[in-house]
Amino acid sequence: MTAMVHLDIQNCLIFTLVFLFPTLFLFVFFFFKEPKKSFDLPPSPPSLPIIGHLHLIISSSMHKCFQKISSKYGQFLHLRIFHVPIVLVSSPTVAYEIFKAHDTNVSYRGPIAIDECIVFGSSGYIRAPSGDYWRFMKKIIMAKALGPQALERTRGVRLVELERFHRNLLDKAMKKESVEVGEEAMRLVNNTLGKMSMGSSFSVEDNDGGKVCELSVAFTSLCHKFCVAQVFHKPLEKLGISFLKKDVMEELFVGAGDSSSSTTRWAMAEIINNPKILERLREEIDSVVGKNRLVQETDLTNLPYLQAVVKEALRLHPVGAVVPREFQEGCTIGGFYIPEGTSLAVNSYAIMRDPDSWEDPCKFKPERFLTSSRSWKEEERKEQALKFLAFGAGRRGCPGSNLGSTFVGTAVGVMVQCFDWEIEGDKVNMEEASGLRFFMALAKPLKCTPSPRNMNHLPSDSRGQDYTRFQLANI
Numbered sequence: 001m002t003a004m005v006h007l008d009i010q011n012c013l014i015f016t017l018v019f020l021f022p023t024l025f026l027f028v029f030f031f032f033k034e035p036k037k038s039f040d041l042p043p044s045p046p047s048l049p050i051i052g053h054l055h056l057i058i059s060s061s062m063h064k065c066f067q068k069i070s071s072k073y074g075q076f077l078h079l080r081i082f083h084v085p086i087v088l089v090s091s092p093t094v095a096y097e098i099f100k101a102h103d104t105n106v107s108y109r110g111p112i113a114i115d116e117c118i119v120f121g122s123s124g125y126i127r128a129p130s131g132d133y134w135r136f137m138k139k140i141i142m143a144k145a146l147g148p149q150a151l152e153r154t155r156g157v158r159l160v161e162l163e164r165f166h167r168n169l170l171d172k173a174m175k176k177e178s179v180e181v182g183e184e185a186m187r188l189v190n191n192t193l194g195k196m197s198m199g200s201s202f203s204v205e206d207n208d209g210g211k212v213c214e215l216s217v218a219f220t221s222l223c224h225k226f227c228v229a230q231v232f233h234k235p236l237e238k239l240g241i242s243f244l245k246k247d248v249m250e251e252l253f254v255g256a257g258d259s260s261s262s263t264t265r266w267a268m269a270e271i272i273n274n275p276k277i278l279e280r281l282r283e284e285i286d287s288v289v290g291k292n293r294l295v296q297e298t299d300l301t302n303l304p305y306l307q308a309v310v311k312e313a314l315r316l317h318p319v320g321a322v323v324p325r326e327f328q329e330g331c332t333i334g335g336f337y338i339p340e341g342t343s344l345a346v347n348s349y350a351i352m353r354d355p356d357s358w359e360d361p362c363k364f365k366p367e368r369f370l371t372s373s374r375s376w377k378e379e380e381r382k383e384q385a386l387k388f389l390a391f392g393a394g395r396r397g398c399p400g401s402n403l404g405s406t407f408v409g410t411a412v413g414v415m416v417q418c419f420d421w422e423i424e425g426d427k428v429n430m431e432e433a434s435g436l437r438f439f440m441a442l443a444k445p446l447k448c449t450p451s452p453r454n455m456n457h458l459p460s461d462s463r464g465q466d467y468t469r470f471q472l473a474n475i
């Protein structure tokens with residue numbers, strides 16, 4: 001009898017477990033689940049369980065993977081890498097709407113993917129949220145380093161370094177030695193920034209410039225890791241994998257050197273491959289500057305074709321090919337809802353090669369920037385400007401765009417004005433470096449041998465030296 005009662009209780013328990021709980025669960029699931037939110041996310045390509053769209057973006061450079069996805073599934077997409085939501089924008093119209101109407105909302109680059117890092121940490125500038133601290137830092141940076149008046153004060157410094165850059169190339173040309181254009185440009189930019197920020201150039205004997213170049217290369221590789229980590233750090237953290245360790249860097253300084261020198265390398269590669277462009281550039285420089293003095297930054301406003309060449313190099317080969325941001329609040333864009341905390345990837349590479357916005361988008365045609373002088377209406381001009389995203393956009397756009405363009409313009413100007421360039425083979429190999437990277441770089445170094453053009457005597461000890469002494473004393 002006791003055994004039977006025991007058996008009944010056991011059966012009751014089994015019955016409850018097998019039938020009652022699942023019924024209760026289904027009841028709760030169907031009747032008490034959260035009401036479905038009535039918003040549409042942007043369209044999404046087919047995804048895989050757990051990893052989401054990861055498999056679509058690991059085959060080559062980030063911007064190329066994104067471009068491939070956009071051309072197949074659309075220019076405004078919602079992706080998921082593990083559980084991290086990302087909105088991918090490759091449409092100039094959507095980018096325009098975002099930077100026009102939601103600039104404040106996307107003026108944050110997202111949480112730091114690194115345990116504790118002085119470069120990108122809250123004490124840094126690039127990673128700082130757009131709050132009081134960032135505004136304060138921006139004010140200082142513009143007033144002391146990158147604003148028009150600050151740049152005017154340090155013009156002499158750049159002139160001296162440009163002459164040094166020319167002398168160094170001339171020295172190599174006389175010895176018939178080859179140079180790597182990117183390295184030379186990097187040395188020019190780093191030496192100039194060193195002098196602009198610390199008041200003294202790097203010591204040639206101690207190879208300070210070389211050390212900064214090495215630091216810059218290390219920084220770029222760190223940036224590649226960082227950008228990858230930015231996308232993958234949340235899922236990897238869950239697996240107990242830490243992507244990056246603490247690093248101490250001069251963020252402003254080092255990133256600027258790499259972006260300017262890399263753009264110079266791309267521009268020279270395009271010029272060497274297009275002899276007609278080289279010829280036209282030379283004609284312009286010779287007629288405006290002449291052959292008795294070196295081209296300098298004050299000439300740039302009178303050299304529209306040189307400026308157009310720089311812009312075209314930036315359009316086709318934007319160093320920061322993908323602009324990463326984060327939506328701090330939920331918002332509606334193009335009729336779709338974007339939830340708070342969603343990462344934003346604006347593919348400036350794809351936008352600046354969009355066939356609806358640019359004629360012959362993959363061709364190097366500097367002339368396209370010469371026609372924009374027609375009288376645009378203000379709104380039209382802004383929209384046009386936002387199709388050119390080489391320096392990003394909005395309040396977090398590059399504050400060094402003027403200085404960067406000046407570096408590239410004067411370096412290219414000197415190289416075209418004073419030298420002929422010989423390369424191995426007929427054409428420069430324009431292949432891009434591959435791998436999971438946000439930054440665009442030439443796959444192979446741009447090695448070429450300069451030979452001096454028939455120029456009249458260029459002043460070796462220049463007005464720049466005196467000018468610099470005077471200016472530095474007044475900073």
Ligand code: HEM
Nearest residue numbers: 126256259260263320390391392393396397398400403404
């Ligand atoms: C050709 C040269 C350059 C290129 C192509 C370039 C490109 C860029 C891009 C694409 C961004 C991201 C913008 C965004 O998120 O919307 C950026 C940000 C930035 N760049 Fe540049 N840059 C160049 C030169 C420079 C120079 C010379 C400096 C300073 C010396 C500089 C300082 C910065 C800083 C501080 C930021 C972060 C701005 C912020 O977060 O508020 N850049 N740059």
